[in-house]
Amino acid sequence: xxxxxxxxxxxxxxxxxxxxxxxxxxxxxxxxYLLVGERWRALVAGxxxxxxxxxxxxxxxxxxxxxxxxxxSGNAILxxxxxxxxxxxxxxxxxxxxxxFVPQILNGPVTLIIGQQSLSLTRSGVAxxxxxxxxxIGVLYVAIAGVLNLLIIIDSAHRASKN
Amino acid sequence: MLLAVYTFRPFLNSPPIWDYWLLLxxxxxxxxxxxxxxxxxxxxxxxxxxxxxxxxxxxxxxxGIAAAVSIVNALV
Numbered sequence: 001x002x003x004x005x006x007x008x009x010x011x012x013x014x015x016x017x018x019x020x021x022x023x024x025x026x027x028x029x030x031x032x033y034l035l036v037g038e039r040w041r042a043l044v045a046g047x048x049x050x051x052x053x054x055x056x057x058x059x060x061x062x063x064x065x066x067x068x069x070x071x072x073s074g075n076a077i078l079x080x081x082x083x084x085x086x087x088x089x090x091x092x093x094x095x096x097x098x099x100x101f102v103p104q105i106l107n108g109p110v111t112l113i114i115g116q117q118s119l120s121l122t123r124s125g126v127a128x129x130x131x132x133x134x135x136x137i138g139v140l141y142v143a144i145a146g147v148l149n150l151l152i153i154i155d156s157a158h159r160a161s162k163n
Numbered sequence: 164m165l166l167a168v169y170t171f172r173p174f175l176n177s178p179p180i181w182d183y184w185l186l187l188x189x190x191x192x193x194x195x196x197x198x199x200x201x202x203x204x205x206x207x208x209x210x211x212x213x214x215x216x217x218x219x220x221x222x223x224x225x226x227g228i229a230a231a232v233s234i235v236n237a238l239v
Contacts, residue, residue: 052194134177148198
């Protein structure tokens, strides 16, 4: 069990809503720790997660993040007849068809930014989907970074509830 | 032949490291260990040693599991 009473020179406990801490931790990895006064934890965890994301994109290319509801050419998938976007018409099955996006989005808006870049570079023909192990490994890096971010969100929110 | 025409463009396609893909487990394990231990340790001073130890444990466990699976595979 973690001893939350243990302090260090950079530790300065603040009273902040756990919900706000969790939300901040999702928006920017590590920001939740910063809000509860855990500066070194915020810096180390946030940087480690961002480095993992960048390594994933470097290893597999920008298309390791694929936004759900778009085809391999980067165009929105519309349902024939209704012309409704598949993600709004059938959100769950569409999300399940891009299941790696679920842990990846836990990294916060940075995933959406990379996904948007992935789409625009695909449409312009600059980026192509890589196949094989390196692509899988890149996808895995970003997904694991997301799961780790979820862990630090939970931990920082828990610390906020103890303050 | 393919490698001769392959041009690595950072963040657009993969670097030509296909033959070394297994080594990519190391930075991933380092990242996992650092983030996990960042949550667990009480002071920053404890972090490097704890993270290195966790890396070693994870890699040793993976190597052990891989060895066990290959032994089972060879026997069956």
